[in-house]
Amino acid sequence: MKKIEAIIKPFKLDDVKEALTGAGIIGMTVSEVRGFGRQKGHTEMYRGGEYTVDFLPKMKVEVVVADAMVDKVVALITAAAKTGSIGDGKVFVAPLEEALRIRTGERGDNAV
Amino acid sequence: MTRHTTLIGKMLIALLLTFALSSAGSSYATHAQGGIGQPAAPQGDPTGATTGTAKDVTVKDAANPTIGEVMDTVGHNKIAINFVWTLLAGFLVMFMQAGFALVETGFTRAKNAAHTMSMNFMIYPIGMLGFWVCGYALQMGGVGAVAVLGGTAPLNHEVTINLFGHPFGLFGLKGFFLSGGTYDVGVFALFLFQMVFMDTAGTIPTGAMAERWKFSAFIVFGFFMSMLVYPIFANWVWGAGWLSQLGANFGLGHGHVDFAGSSVVHMVGGVAALAGAIVIGPRLGKYSKTGESIPMPGHDIPMALLGTFILAFGWFGFNPGSTLAGSDLRISVIAVNTMLASASGAIFSMFYMWGKYGKPDPSMMVNGMLAGLVAITAPCGFVSSFWAFVIGAISGVLVCVAAIYIETVMRIDDPVGAIAVHGVNGAWGVLSLGLFSDGTYGDGFNGVEGTVRGLLYGGASQFVAQVIGTVTCFVFIFAASWVFFKVYDLVFGMRVSPETELEGLDVPEMGVHGYPEIQGPATLVHALGASSAKPPAMSAMAAERSR
Numbered sequence: 001m002k003k004i005e006a007i008i009k010p011f012k013l014d015d016v017k018e019a020l021t022g023a024g025i026i027g028m029t030v031s032e033v034r035g036f037g038r039q040k041g042h043t044e045m046y047r048g049g050e051y052t053v054d055f056l057p058k059m060k061v062e063v064v065v066a067d068a069m070v071d072k073v074v075a076l077i078t079a080a081a082k083t084g085s086i087g088d089g090k091v092f093v094a095p096l097e098e099a100l101r102i103r104t105g106e107r108g109d110n111a112v
Numbered sequence: 113m114t115r116h117t118t119l120i121g122k123m124l125i126a127l128l129l130t131f132a133l134s135s136a137g138s139s140y141a142t143h144a145q146g147g148i149g150q151p152a153a154p155q156g157d158p159t160g161a162t163t164g165t166a167k168d169v170t171v172k173d174a175a176n177p178t179i180g181e182v183m184d185t186v187g188h189n190k191i192a193i194n195f196v197w198t199l200l201a202g203f204l205v206m207f208m209q210a211g212f213a214l215v216e217t218g219f220t221r222a223k224n225a226a227h228t229m230s231m232n233f234m235i236y237p238i239g240m241l242g243f244w245v246c247g248y249a250l251q252m253g254g255v256g257a258v259a260v261l262g263g264t265a266p267l268n269h270e271v272t273i274n275l276f277g278h279p280f281g282l283f284g285l286k287g288f289f290l291s292g293g294t295y296d297v298g299v300f301a302l303f304l305f306q307m308v309f310m311d312t313a314g315t316i317p318t319g320a321m322a323e324r325w326k327f328s329a330f331i332v333f334g335f336f337m338s339m340l341v342y343p344i345f346a347n348w349v350w351g352a353g354w355l356s357q358l359g360a361n362f363g364l365g366h367g368h369v370d371f372a373g374s375s376v377v378h379m380v381g382g383v384a385a386l387a388g389a390i391v392i393g394p395r396l397g398k399y400s401k402t403g404e405s406i407p408m409p410g411h412d413i414p415m416a417l418l419g420t421f422i423l424a425f426g427w428f429g430f431n432p433g434s435t436l437a438g439s440d441l442r443i444s445v446i447a448v449n450t451m452l453a454s455a456s457g458a459i460f461s462m463f464y465m466w467g468k469y470g471k472p473d474p475s476m477m478v479n480g481m482l483a484g485l486v487a488i489t490a491p492c493g494f495v496s497s498f499w500a501f502v503i504g505a506i507s508g509v510l511v512c513v514a515a516i517y518i519e520t521v522m523r524i525d526d527p528v529g530a531i532a533v534h535g536v537n538g539a540w541g542v543l544s545l546g547l548f549s550d551g552t553y554g555d556g557f558n559g560v561e562g563t564v565r566g567l568l569y570g571g572a573s574q575f576v577a578q579v580i581g582t583v584t585c586f587v588f589i590f591a592a593s594w595v596f597f598k599v600y601d602l603v604f605g606m607r608v609s610p611e612t613e614l615e616g617l618d619v620p621e622m623g624v625h626g627y628p629e630i631q632g633p634a635t636l637v638h639a640l641g642a643s644s645a646k647p648p649a650m651s652a653m654a655a656e657r658s659r
Contacts, residue, residue, distance in 0.1 A: 045471045047529070048516045049407035 001109060002070045003096045006061045007033065007089040008081040013059045019080040020063065025073065027112070029062040039087040058089060064096060064112045191262040193438040198261065198301050201433020205308040208426030209236050209315060214419025215478065216319040217626075219410035219528040223616025224323045225626025231318040231330050238331060239311040242338030246288055247310060248303050251343035253284020255302075255351045260437035264298040270352055278361040281353035283344055305433065306350075309377050310342050312430075316381025317593075319528035320389040321606075324396075324613050327621045329606045333388075333596070341592045342380055345585060349376050355584060358577045359560040365546075365574025367558040368581030371446075372434035374490030374541025375585045382535025383586055385526065387593035392606050394525030396613050405520045408527070413474050420478045424454050427485050431492045442493060442553055449492045450485065453504030457484020460508030468512075476512055479529045483511035486534055487541040494549035494564045503544045507537045539582050546571070546578030 008016055013030065020028060034055035041054040065073050074091055082088055099111040157163045169185045171177040213232035220228045239247075254270020257263050269286045272279040287294040290303060314337045318330065348355040349370050359367035370376050400406060410416060431450045432443040461480020465473040484504035491503060515532035518524050524531065547566045554564035565571030600606055607613075612620040619625060 044409070045469060045473060046407040046409040047473065047475050047519070048465065048469050048512070049405060049519075051407040051409070 001064065001066060001096045001099060001112065003094050004063045004065065004070065004073055004077070005092040005094070006063075006077045006081065007035065007058050007091075008061060008077075009083065009087065009089060010057055010059045012081045012083070012088075013061070015080040016061055016077055019076045020073065023072065023076055025063060025065065025069075027063075031060045031062075033058050033060045037087070037090070056087070064099060066109045066112070187262075190439050191260075194260050194262075194436060195297070195301055197438025197443075198305050198433060198436045201429035202305040202308050204426045204429025205305075205312065205433065206236075206426075208308075208312055208423050208430070209233075211419045211421075211423030211426055212312070212315045212319070214422065215416045215482075216315075216322060216419075216528050218412040218414070218416030218419060219319070219475065220322045221408065221616070222411040222627055222630060223618060225411065225618065226622045226624055227327065227617035227626075228318070228322045229626065230327065230622055231322070231325070232315055234331065235315045235318065235334050236311055238334035239314040239338040240307055242335045243307045243310050243343070244290060244303075245339060247338045247340075247343040248290070248306060249285060249287040249343075250283045250340070251310075251346045252302060252306060252351045253286035253288075254281060254347070254353075255284065258298065258302060258436065260435070260440070261298040261301055264296065264302055266294045266296050266299055267302075270347075272354075276362075278357070281347065281351070281357060283347050283353070284351050302436070305436065306346070309373055309430075310338055310346070312373075313342050313377045313381040313384075314338055316378070316530050316534050317385040317388045319530040320385035320526040321392050322527045323617065324392060324607050325388075326606060326608055327617075329600060329604065332600065336596055337384065341384070341589065341596075345380055345588060346376050348584070349581065355577075355581050356558045358580060359558050363573060364577035364580070365571055366554060366560045366564050366577070368542070368577050368584075369494075369545055369549075369554070369557060369564055369574070370490045370542055370581065371493040371545070372431045372489045374486060374488075374538045374545075375581055377538075378486045378489060378534040378541070379538030379582070379585050380589050382531050382533070382538050383589040384593040385530045386524070386535055387590050388597050388606075389524050389526050389531065391594065391597035391601055394523065395527070396610060398525045399523060403523060405523070410475065410527075416478050417474060420481055424451075424481060424485060427454070427489075431489055434493070445497075445553075446492045448497060449495060449500035450488055452497055452500045453484040453488030453492075453507070454481045455484070456501045456504035457481050457487070457508040457511070460505045461512050462508075464509050464512045475529075476515070479511050479515060479533050480508040482533045483507040483537040486537040487544060489538075490541040491545035491548060494545060494553055494566075496548075496550050496552075499544075499548035499550070503541070503548065506544075507540055510540060511537055539586070542578050542582050542585075543575075546575035549574065 006016065010032075017028070034057055036054055036056055039056070041052045041056060043050050043052050045051075061077070063073060070093060074093065077091055098107065099109075100107050101111040166177075167174070169177065169182060171181045209232065213229055216232055217225055217228045252267055255264065255267045256270075257265050258267075267284065267286050270281045270284050272281050274280070286292065287299060287303075290300065314334055317333070317337075318325070321330075347353040349368055350356070354361075355368035357367055358364040368375075395408065398406060398408060427450055428447055432446045435443055435446070458477050458481035461483070462472045462477045464480075465471065465476045484507050487503050487507035488500055492500070495503070511529070511532050514536040515526075515529045518526060518531055526532070545564075545566060547568055549564045549566035549569065549571065551563045551565040551569050551571070555562060557564055565574055567575040597606060608617060608621065616625075
């Protein structure tokens with residue numbers, strides 16, 4: 001069981017969601033986040049003055065999947081979120097100790 | 113589904129029956145009346161050609177109307193047209209409060225939205241009460257008879273002093289609480305119109321001092337503005353005071369002429385804003401340690417653009433309404449001049465910013481349109497459409513240069529640009545009147561024979577009068593406002609604490625967030641100790657949800 005965390009461009013969320021649901025992933029959690037990587041921030045203009053926005057808005061998609069699914073899901077997310085320009089985001093994969101469905105008490109792969 | 117169909121069917125049948133019965137009934141009545149030799153029942157007048165005829169003129173004997181009776185009706189109609197015009201224009205100007213509220217709140221940060229909007233909201237009632245108590249009396253109490261409103265004869269007491277062998281009107285003394293013999297339709301119409309103008313001036317400084325001004329200090333300022341400082345300067349220009357008499361007394365054109373208030377309303381508001389912004393100081397974080405200006409973008413640009421549209425709409429009351437007479441057909445020229453200057457102001461500021469800084473900048477398009485409107489307010493009655501365009505175009509560039517100069521060189525922090533829009537362009541407006549007035553209008557203005565002519569049309573003395581008016585406005589308003597703000601600051605304090613300013617003024621000053629869903633729910637605010645308000649009982653909310 002692994003947790004996959006993808007930081008993507010906000011307008012790519014629909015593509016990523018459709019790619020994952022199309023592959024049979026039936027649950028995910030998304031949150032609006034801000035941050036920067038190599039892209040750094042960008043500059044905006046207000047009344048003749050330039051200012052830098054350091055933390056750009058991104059979406060974070062969290063999916064928990066069985067070990068066998070990891071490579072496929074990562075590939076799907078990468079393909080769906082890619083524009084080829086700087087700022088496309090990152091995918092992180094981390095091991096997960098336990099999962100539990102609150103309603104039924106199921107554990108492990110059965111709970112995701 | 114079936115129940116709906118039956119219901120609609122029943123209603124249709126009832127409607128048809130009503131219609132059939134009423135038409136049958138009326139045709140029966142016509143026949144019956146025709147049968148006994150009476151005139152047919154009156155027909156409608158779908159074209160309007162026969163509505164409003166001689167029989168609408170009130171006379172004692174319809175067969176023999178006297179010329180006096182006819183003249184009375186004509187006179188009454190003329191004044192009635194002027195009343196309706198003045199009142200409707202006043203209603204439009206009142207709605208400009210909404211425009212100011214949106215522009216100022218849009219240009220400030222979300223954490224201060226409830227506070228900024230509340231100042232713009234409360235200046236309306238505060239200013240109105242202050243004006244009713246004594247502002248109106250000081251301003252218009254000695255204006256004499258305003259002929260286009262059929263008199264206003266009770267406003268007949270101006271306090272004057274004698275200087276250089278001429279009377280100098282200082283302030284009026286009739287109309288406190290609209291009583292003391294001023295219970296008069298003309299006096300009331302003039303009150304409404306002048307009140308909404310004063311409120312416009314009153315709401316301008318709230319933008320320049322936004323995001324750091326104590327709400328209590330703002331309230332005291334609202335009364336100071338509406339009861340004292342605005343009425344006195346307005347008296348000098350519009351209430352038969354000394355600036356308006358510079359022509360009659362000293363031969364300077366028509367005296368200081370300000371058709372709709374570039375100086376009386378906008379420059380007064382803008383100069384008071386300047387004094388206030390200097391005394392209160394810049395927002396925390398506005399200037400770096402080396403004195404560089406750091407942009408603090410407003411939280412809602414669409415809101416500011418919408419507010420500007422509302423202001424431009426209200427200006428159709430502001431300028432054309434200032435004839436106080438719908439029977440004065442110059443209103444069409446004034447309305448067109450007003451919209452032309454707003455257009456050239458917006459376009460020239462947009463291209464200026466685009467060319468100089470690389471983007472058209474919505475915040476300066478807004479201020480460009482407002483600057484054009486402010487500038488054309490004084491000369492709108494006296495110039496041709498070409499000069500209206502030029503006045504607006506210059507103001508569009510002037511507002512950009514002035515706003516950036518005030519912010520980066522003078523280091524005065526004005527979150528919405530009120531000083532550049534209203535102060536600088538108010539001055540430009542009254543001066544432009546002294547340059548471009550073409551002598552087609554204003555015969556007898558301020559008691560001086562002949563039309564109003566600017567420098568380019570042979571009226572050099574008119575320009576001198578405009579300069580005197582502009583300098584007087586700046587000196588008097590700046591001195592009075594600065595002393596007020598400084599004394600208030602020393603005694604009570606004008607500014608919120610740094611903690612309050614950083615957190616946002618909404619909850620510490622007003623008790624509520626402008627946008628609770630964005631700023632954090634009330635329970636979270638409570639948990640962080642920022643509010644003394646009790647959070648709603650969670651058990652009650654859960655019970656509600658499970659139903």
